[in-house]
Amino acid sequence: MTRILIPSGALGLGYDQTALDRGVAARPDLIAIDGGSTDSGPSYLGRGLSKYTRAGTKAEWAGLIRARQAAGCPLVIGTAGTCGTDSTVDWLVDITREILAEEGLTATIATLKCEQDPAQIARTTLTALPGAPDIDADTIADCTHIVALAGAEQIMAALDTGADIIIAGRTTDTAIIAALPLQRGDHAGAVWHGAKVGECGALCATNPQSGVLLLDTDADGFTVTPLADGACATPHTVSAHMLYENSDPFILHEPGGYLDVTDATYTAIDDRSVRVTGAEWHIADAYTVKLEGARIAGYQTVALVTIRDPHYVANAAAWCDDILQKHAAKVTARMGPQDYDCQLRIIGQTATLGALDHSPAPASEVGVLAIVTAADQTTAHDIAKLLNPYLLHHPLTRDEEQPTFAFPFSPPEIDKGAAYAFVLHHVMTLKDPMDAFRLEVLA
């Protein structure tokens, strides 16, 4: 049997300290936490930066380092620093060393680096996954960062070093949980299923934001127990978690194979724990790792104006269309032909859904969010500045009195810097799981 303590769905989301203490007292074999996700968009990978602050990350990570010390077991983080680039692994190593020094603790640190050289990936044979964008070698080579998602095999190699703290770059959410129980020979289907259920912490239970979860895996199945007061796992909450952010609620692909939970059965053990058996693990013919990459799509300047005049609120779409047309002509007249994108999104009508929204309810006011994207920041800024007279004073018809609309800021233009785009939804095949990854035990 293997016992994994999962403090929360991600470092940065916070965890219940009392529940974590309970988890430590339950003598876990390993503490595993995810450090990232693509869910907040391509900018973090594009820049190689964490979504969360250094101070917030340090406070939460210090609590887990103390928990590790008390439990006497390894602490593993996957996808360190939101995106799992080499830079975010180094960032967390730096934070870790600072914590150890401040707390007077010693611990061996191992790092697993997952970043890939875009020029080399551009020359590698890749297989597109369903829904992948059309890309060519130049698009790939243009990426500012590409990471490969490590699986359980690379985490096992890191565990084999005997390190106390393992800081991994991009990994699958489940791999950091699955690696140790797989090494110990627990039921592979149960291990992967339990890892999937547990990877978001207590999200598979009631009181989902409490975070802390205990996962026991063994030769036949797994048991999941949330540890915070008021948090209960039920057969329904646990089975329903397979739906979450999963395109297929029964199948989960990992580097070395896939999990099938079609025949799983969920049984309540008591009023807070659930026992699950019946999931199956299928080994794949080839060992494939998924790639994620981001490139700069352009540089952005945004502006926001709000409109309260009922006549303009009612005709906001026509007003925006007219502005876009006149603005485009002015850009060409003033700046010459430009390659850029300009969008006006009407907040209060269709900003969230665009043309798909057929029946927005009437609002008393609207905001118009202008987004200009161009090849460089100066061009984006200048094009946005040419919008300003229209956003301020554009009349719906030539005959009406010149209107004036509400700007919340001066200046109204806000330079956003680079906008990034995800470009890879592909896998590459490896002969050996460690081929694309670098494992290091730090002195």
Added chain:
Amino acid sequence: MIVRDVVTKVRSKNAGPFWLTIDIFCGTPDAFARIRDGLSTDRVATALAADPAAIKRFDIAPLHVVKFSLPRPTVQGALDDRDMHGAGWAPLIAELDLN
């Protein structure tokens, strides 16, 4: 009658940057049957301007859930994307008419 009148909750989320998944939590066997039989995949496809053939549908009776997964109408974070986390498509589905 629209979807929202019958079900407990409609949730849409990213399933990675390139896929969207929509979970309709019906709450009861009756509501599940109503959605399963009254909400066609074609209607969902039309609402999302998507190819019906690209939509994966799961009618999950034990959970009283009907789930749709499809390539994201816009890739997450692309210049035309309006919703980084993909949660905003749920009301569109919740407002669909039922047969």
